Amino acid sequence: xxxxxxxxxxxxxxxxxxxxxxxxxxxxxxxxxxxxxxxxxxxxxxxxxxxxxxxxxxxxxxxxxxxxxxxxxxxxxxxxxxxxxxxxxxxxxxxxxxxxxxxxxxxxxxxxxxxxxxxxxxxxxxxxxxxxxxxxxxxxxxxxxxxxxxxxxxxxxxxxxxxxxxxxxxxxxxxxxxxxxxxxxxxxxxxxxxxxxxxxxxxxxxxxxxxxxxxxxxxxxxxxxxxxxxxxxxxxxxxxxxxxxxxxxxxxxxxxxxxxxxxxxxxxxxxxxxxxxxxxxxxxxxxxxxxxxxxxxxxxxxxxxxxxxxxxxxxxxxxxxxxxxxxxxxxxxxxxxxxxxxxxxxxxxxxxxxxxxxxxxxxxxxxxxxxxxxxxxxxxxxxxxxxxxxxxxxxxxxxxxxxxxxxxxxxxxxxxxxxxxxxxxxxxxxxxxxxxxxxxxxxxxxxxxxxxxxxxxxxxxxxxxxxxxxxxxxxxxxxxxxxxxxxxxxxxxxxxxxxxxxxxxxxxxxxxxxxxxxxxxxxxxxxxxxxxxxxxxxxxx
Numbered sequence: 001x002x003x004x005x006x007x008x009x010x011x012x013x014x015x016x017x018x019x020x021x022x023x024x025x026x027x028x029x030x031x032x033x034x035x036x037x038x039x040x041x042x043x044x045x046x047x048x049x050x051x052x053x054x055x056x057x058x059x060x061x062x063x064x065x066x067x068x069x070x071x072x073x074x075x076x077x078x079x080x081x082x083x084x085x086x087x088x089x090x091x092x093x094x095x096x097x098x099x100x101x102x103x104x105x106x107x108x109x110x111x112x113x114x115x116x117x118x119x120x121x122x123x124x125x126x127x128x129x130x131x132x133x134x135x136x137x138x139x140x141x142x143x144x145x146x147x148x149x150x151x152x153x154x155x156x157x158x159x160x161x162x163x164x165x166x167x168x169x170x171x172x173x174x175x176x177x178x179x180x181x182x183x184x185x186x187x188x189x190x191x192x193x194x195x196x197x198x199x200x201x202x203x204x205x206x207x208x209x210x211x212x213x214x215x216x217x218x219x220x221x222x223x224x225x226x227x228x229x230x231x232x233x234x235x236x237x238x239x240x241x242x243x244x245x246x247x248x249x250x251x252x253x254x255x256x257x258x259x260x261x262x263x264x265x266x267x268x269x270x271x272x273x274x275x276x277x278x279x280x281x282x283x284x285x286x287x288x289x290x291x292x293x294x295x296x297x298x299x300x301x302x303x304x305x306x307x308x309x310x311x312x313x314x315x316x317x318x319x320x321x322x323x324x325x326x327x328x329x330x331x332x333x334x335x336x337x338x339x340x341x342x343x344x345x346x347x348x349x350x351x352x353x354x355x356x357x358x359x360x361x362x363x364x365x366x367x368x369x370x371x372x373x374x375x376x377x378x379x380x381x382x383x384x385x386x387x388x389x390x391x392x393x394x395x396x397x398x399x400x401x402x403x404x405x406x407x408x409x410x411x412x413x414x415x416x417x418x419x420x421x422x423x424x425x426x427x428x429x430x431x432x433x434x435x436x437x438x439x440x441x442x443x444x445x446x447x448x449x450x451x452x453x454x455x456x457x458x459x460x461x462x463x464x465x466x467x468x469x470x471x472x473x474x475x476x477x478x479x480x481x482x483x484x485x486x487x488x489x490x491x492x493x494x495x496x497x498x499x500x501x502x503x504x505x506x507x508x509x510x511x512x513x514x515x516x517x518x519x520x521x522x523x524x525x526x527x528x529x530x531x532x533x534x535x536x537x538x539x540x541x
Contacts, residue, residue, distance in 0.1 A: 107335030210280030253409025330358030
């Protein structure tokens with residue numbers, strides 16, 4: 001590892017065993033961060049099944065949102081897409097999330113991954129791009145809910161009733177998020193059951209009426225590839241978003257891989273089966289497949305009662321998706337504040353343990369974007385999301401090469417060359433989605449993406465000036481691999497791989513009186529054992 005130790009461009013991270021605290025008590029901001037003496041702790045509240053349902057709603061929430069894919073490309077391409085895209089995209093992204101979320105169990109999530117690989121500047125860009133994409137994504141769900149309710153309330157199609165509904169629903173759901181992850185977890189588990197039941201029944205009732213010839217229909221001359229790829233990509237992405245809740249998950253090393261495996265199966269089944277069943281009955285044509293089309297299929301095979309049940313399921317889906325995305329976005333803001341990227345005040349928790357200002361900022365972003373159409377919002381969020389994902393892929397491979405000894409409670413069972421091969425199709429897809437607005441001349445999306453990049457490049461140096469001049473109070477920046485490691489090697493005070501010190505410019509710097517370690521990284525010569533602080537007056541990192 002000498003090449004890493006002498007490479008000033010790579011933040012040093014400590015390859016030690018993660019601290020275990022499966023009882024659930026963490027310090028301020030989670031066990032991954034500094035905690036001043038006497039700071040009240042909080043409880044890790046997320047177990048396996050609430051995490052599975054949160055991932056389900058982060059990514060899917062049911063088949064709602066697939067309608068525009070069928071309309072853009074026809075039945076055959078849509079079915080093939082839901083068979084191929086999960087293998088090319090969802091599985092690789094879920095595997096990366098399982099490995100890195102267990103190695104970095106904290107609320108800054110992918111920000112910590114990129115920071116550990118490339119330094120705080122790129123870590124900040126990753127956080128900003130992902131947050132902007134997430135907030136844009138969350139503005140979809142009130143829009144989708146309004147579209148599904150139009151079958152009973154046509155007034156929601158436009159005008160003041162629509163505006164009042166979108167604003168009121170966004171504020172109500174944000175308030176539920178404020179009440180805590182326990183409330184969110186119960187809400188999404190209940191919503192999952194409410195979605196599964198009517199669609200299981202819908203699939204069963206569709207079987208006797210299926211016309212197999214419906215599945216072969218495709219008009220290659222009318223395929224809208226841009227809309228099709230954007231909608232398919234959106235329906236199967238955001239597996240990494242749940243990493244920003246890693247500081248709230250009980251026993252993340254065991255829970256995350258199991259939850260992601262279960263969620264992949266649930267997501268693929270909930271897209272493919274209802275879509276295949278509905279197309280077999282009503283293939284649609286000339287743009288008939290629009291938001292709310294599953295209600296029409298339910299009306300056809302089961303009558304008004306089933307149509308009403310599907311609309312209720314749609315409402316549960318949009319509520320669950322909003323809750324999951326809001327939790328991810330708001331905890332990311334908190335995690336970045338605790339990492340030292342944002343002012344300390346943005347990491348404040350409510351009496352319910354939720355990130356106050358993270359929810360406020362994310363809610364404001366949702367309200368600003370909810371007036372746009374479904375396809376417009378999807379196109380905007382995908383472009384920025386692609387930038388963040390390319391950076392995550394690079395960080396994943398870089399950490400495997402530069403820190404093979406990093407403790408990974410879950411490890412993707414492939415060598416580096418195998419990981420590169422696994423990520424090549426997904427990376428190509430990201431580049432294609434990123435290039436589509438440029439090729440099609442979509443100036444709004446191009447300007448939105450360029451604006452996000454420029455915003456990050458400007459905000460980071462400004463925040464450093466604010467830190468230096470004391471305009472705001474910041475946590476110290478620290479990057480010793482999520483700060484969850486003991487300052488000793490294999491439980492011994494000053495082992496060969498021990499590393500301690502404060503961080504200067506994103507690197508671990510040796511404190512005064514530190515002795516050099518065998519691997520060239522400074523350790524505290526006074527640290528006497530497992531419980532001894534590495535820096536005078538500082539808790540162990």
